[in-house]
Amino acid sequence: MGRTGNTNLSFDDILKRNFPIITDEYKAFAEEKSQCRKCSVYEHYKTVGMSEGNAKNPIFIFIGECPGRDEVGQVRPFIGPAGQRLRAELRKYPKVFRKDSVLLTNVLACRPLNNKFPGGDFKTETSKEVRTCTTHWLIPELKILKPKVIVTLGNPAMKYLRGDWGITANRGKWKFLPQCRAWSLPTFHPSYVIRSERSGQNHIVHQFEQDIETVVRMWKSIVGGDYRMSMSEDEWQRELALRHSVQLGLIK
Numbered sequence: 001m002g003r004t005g006n007t008n009l010s011f012d013d014i015l016k017r018n019f020p021i022i023t024d025e026y027k028a029f030a031e032e033k034s035q036c037r038k039c040s041v042y043e044h045y046k047t048v049g050m051s052e053g054n055a056k057n058p059i060f061i062f063i064g065e066c067p068g069r070d071e072v073g074q075v076r077p078f079i080g081p082a083g084q085r086l087r088a089e090l091r092k093y094p095k096v097f098r099k100d101s102v103l104l105t106n107v108l109a110c111r112p113l114n115n116k117f118p119g120g121d122f123k124t125e126t127s128k129e130v131r132t133c134t135t136h137w138l139i140p141e142l143k144i145l146k147p148k149v150i151v152t153l154g155n156p157a158m159k160y161l162r163g164d165w166g167i168t169a170n171r172g173k174w175k176f177l178p179q180c181r182a183w184s185l186p187t188f189h190p191s192y193v194i195r196s197e198r199s200g201q202n203h204i205v206h207q208f209e210q211d212i213e214t215v216v217r218m219w220k221s222i223v224g225g226d227y228r229m230s231m232s233e234d235e236w237q238r239e240l241a242l243r244h245s246v247q248l249g250l251i252k
């Protein structure tokens with residue numbers, strides 16, 4: 001079993017605290033994830049971060065970059081200053097963002113040394129560490145939980161999930177993600193929102209608030225208006241296979 005930060009809680013207690021709703025499948029996934037030693041990022045703080053929220057069928061998944069100091073200490077995502085800023089925004093819409101509708105997670109499960117995202121220029125390369133972590137944990141997590149809406153926070157999460165770069169140009173733009181069968185919307189990372197608040201860049205704060213409001217206002221019509229979102233798993237797999245054959249030029 002992995003270390004549980006500085007909490008003195010057992011792994012089971014952490015699961016109980018972080019996940020008001022959880023399946024056996026997710027429990028097994030979380031336990032395996034907590035034991036991950038697949039890359040060197042773990043070595044710095046020796047705690048694998050955990051997600052928080054509905055671990056059965058969340059409507060919304062918010063994806064940040066990586067746990068910070070507070071998050072590895074408590075083994076909870078988004079509880080430091082950036083997390084408090086995000087949570088304050090979500091609390092404005094208590095009917096939409098609830099414990100049973102949201103899951104918070106990160107691209108990287110472990111905290112990199114001094115929060116420095118591994119891999120140099122994230123714009124042009126995806127580091128070995130990010131590839132390893134997302135292949136083993138983030139993508140399987142999305143596949144197990146099947147959210148309808150994924151909100152990416154900041155450039156790295158947007159780049160990794162949508163292939164886009166440039167948060168200012170892309171924020172607030174909906175895009176369907178076939179690999180997750182979910183709609184995504186990128187917005188600023190809450191730590192950038194905090195820095196903008198401090199430096200008087202009120203338009204950034206306003207745009208972040210607008211993006212969250214866009215999710216609230218539009219998610220039902222975006223998801224409900226898309227036939228792919230209501231297909232059965234079998235129908236969806238057939239649709240994916242068809243797309244793949246078209247991409248390969250096997251059929252027109």
Ligand code: URA
Pocket residue numbers: 064065066067068071076077078079080082083106
């Ligand atoms: N920043 C992130 O990207 N994720 C967290 O969990 C906390 C801060």
